Amino acid sequence: MGKIILAKSAGFCFGVERAVKTVTDQIEKCSPDEKIYTYGPIIHNDTVVSDFEKRGAHVISEEEMASVSPGTVVIRSHGVTKKTVEDLEACGHHIVDATCPFVKKIHRLVAEYSEKGYKILIIGNENHPEVQGIIGWIVPGTEYVVIGNEKEADELHFSKGEKVCLVSQTTFNHNKFQELVEIINKKGYDMFAMSTICNATEVRQTEAAEIAAQVDVMLVIGDKNSSNSRKLFEICSNKCDNTFFIQTADDLDLSVIQSIHNIGITAGASTPQKIIEEVQKKCQQRILNKC
Ligand code: F3S
Secondary structure, three states, X not given: OOOEEEOOXXXXXXXXXXXXXXXXXXXHHOOOOOOEEEEOOOOOOHHHHHHHHHOOEEEEOOOOOOOOOOOEEEXXXXXXXXXXXXXXXXXXXXXXXXXXXXXXXXXXXXXXXXXXXXXXXXXXOOOOHHHHHHHOOOOOOOOEEEEOXXXXXXXXXXXXXXXXXXXXXXXXXXXXXXXXXXXXXXXXXXXXXOOOOOHHHHHHXXXXXXXXXXXXXXXXXXXXXXXXXXXXXXXXXXXXOOEXXXXXXXXXXXXXXXXXXXXXXXXXXXXXXXXXXXXXXXXXXXXXXXX
């Protein structure tokens, strides 16, 4: 009979757990007339976000910050720009910062090194809110570049000997990061480089690859908007042809699971434990029913 291997690292990481708890704590301690907001969805998970909405924590966007009544605004784990913090305060909001400490560390690094005259090089996806937040802590006027692939690394135009501070988006793929650093190292910059890839991501990615390599069917659970979940899917697909990306147990097509199949399950950093358990249970029932 087939078995199910559930990744130990599946689900909420430390930073997301902390951000979700921060919102829960704020809801519990505020009086009925106090307003609570999260600046953008607190995590990439529709179920969690709508649950918070029902309990009184509303998502606000940049455009809405000035038009809503002043209240407590929780900053999500991805972090925000320095200007956003200042704008929120100028609108009369009280800020509760749930930026993940690992992201905060990158904010400090880019602020410190741009202050010292370094150019900033970020390995990551420029459109991701975390990277946008990081960019927002660079001292204005400092030259910075965001790169995400070998071509962009090859084309880097900083002059030889230039002081460059290199950091990475916390969820960037570890191996890809090493490859890009190798290319950049040959360019002769005076470099301060720090892999700021979060250990949680690396552990989750390594474990997912190991499990995917030994199973017949691999399930990656995550929200469609979650970049770390999509990266997990990419990694697992390279090891297992039958890798499926699902958001909840409802998306699971049971016809892909046979009784003899070994099934691997992992989940992105913003997937609640409850959804992981539901998927696991559905797989277990399928295996048992097929026997
Ligand atoms: Fe923080 Fe790492 Fe999670 S940076 S938000 S603990 S993936």
